[in-house]
Amino acid sequence: MKRPLLEAIQERPLLGDGAMGTQLMFAGLEQGSCGEAWNLTHPDRVLAIQRRYAEAGSDCILTNTFGGSRIMLNRHGKMDNAVEINRAAVAIARQAFGDRDGYVIGDVGPFGGLLEPYGDFTEQQVRDAFNEQAQALVDAGADAIIIETQTSLEELTLGIRAAKEAGAACVIGSMAYDVTLDGSTFRTMMGVNPEQAAARMVELGADVVALNCGTGMDMARAREAVLRYRSVTDLPVMAQPNAGLPKLVQMKVVYDETPQDMVQGVVPLLAAGANIVGACCGSTPDHIRAFRAAIDEYIARQGAPSSVAAKN
Numbered sequence: 001m002k003r004p005l006l007e008a009i010q011e012r013p014l015l016g017d018g019a020m021g022t023q024l025m026f027a028g029l030e031q032g033s034c035g036e037a038w039n040l041t042h043p044d045r046v047l048a049i050q051r052r053y054a055e056a057g058s059d060c061i062l063t064n065t066f067g068g069s070r071i072m073l074n075r076h077g078k079m080d081n082a083v084e085i086n087r088a089a090v091a092i093a094r095q096a097f098g099d100r101d102g103y104v105i106g107d108v109g110p111f112g113g114l115l116e117p118y119g120d121f122t123e124q125q126v127r128d129a130f131n132e133q134a135q136a137l138v139d140a141g142a143d144a145i146i147i148e149t150q151t152s153l154e155e156l157t158l159g160i161r162a163a164k165e166a167g168a169a170c171v172i173g174s175m176a177y178d179v180t181l182d183g184s185t186f187r188t189m190m191g192v193n194p195e196q197a198a199a200r201m202v203e204l205g206a207d208v209v210a211l212n213c214g215t216g217m218d219m220a221r222a223r224e225a226v227l228r229y230r231s232v233t234d235l236p237v238m239a240q241p242n243a244g245l246p247k248l249v250q251m252k253v254v255y256d257e258t259p260q261d262m263v264q265g266v267v268p269l270l271a272a273g274a275n276i277v278g279a280c281c282g283s284t285p286d287h288i289r290a291f292r293a294a295i296d297e298y299i300a301r302q303g304a305p306s307s308v309a310a311k312n
């Protein structure tokens with residue numbers, strides 16, 4: 001029987017996956033259309049992407065449900081399919097691992113608006129949407145729930161509470177930081193710093209504190225964030241930075257960090273205390289394959305049992 005995710009990360013660091021959004025575009029998803037609906041209409045294409053991550057060595061795969069809350073789906077008139085879309089996503093990610101044990105992390109992204117009084121959404125609407133999504137992901141068998149790309153403590157709180165109420169075995173809170181203009185530090189768009197985010201997550205009973213995406217948050221900045229998390233909590237840490245900054249080349253958004261660039265930051269991240277390392281926007285199965293090699297080498301050097309080191 002597979003050990004729970006939280007036990008596994010006590011034993012060795014785990015590898016996450018890479019970008020989904022950019023991969024969906026490569027697979028033919030048009031800009032602005034609903035990638036989550038593909039869990040029902042083109043499950044084969046979603047599976048093909050996640051299989052490439054599994055083959056590259058990912059231990060954890062996020063479900064294709066970033067915009068899978070009913071508020072996000074409503075933009076595409078797919079609100080009534082929310083439960084179905086989230087359930088299907090878990091099954092696809094599970095299938096991607098084949099007969100290998102892997103961890104399916106149910107992905108809950110931002111609801112895509114602002115809460116009252118700044119925006120039009122009531123707390124209750126957002127709570128209902130997150131509850132529904134988290135419950136569907138847990139009921140379908142997700143090993144964990146990640147509340148990701150979060151910028152406000154209010155929304156983070158609603159997401160983590162929803163995941164806990166849904167009975168998730170592991171709840172991950174993941175913030176998106178932006179490097180400040182003068183380059184001296186980083187915080188979320190809503191002004192939240194890593195210490196504040198980690199303190200709130202501890203208070204809410206999250207199991208893993210994380211960061212993903214963001215602007216200017218390269219592997220070195222991600223390492224700083226891990227250290228800052230570590231300075232306020234002993235909870236496990238997860239990091240999924242972007243593959244550099246987006247650039248517009250021939251009307252297409254491309255990310256400028258190659259697997260060779262990014263992999264340099266993997267061991268420093270692990271040494272800083274990251275328990276799960278993956279990547280966000282712009283990263284590819286090639287990035288993840290490079291990470292796999294670096295993590296395996298790191299594990300081998302740490303003198304992990306040979307059965308673990310030889311597994312991949």
Ligand SMILES: [Zn+2]
Binds near residue numbers: 212213214242280
């Ligand atoms: Zn991203």
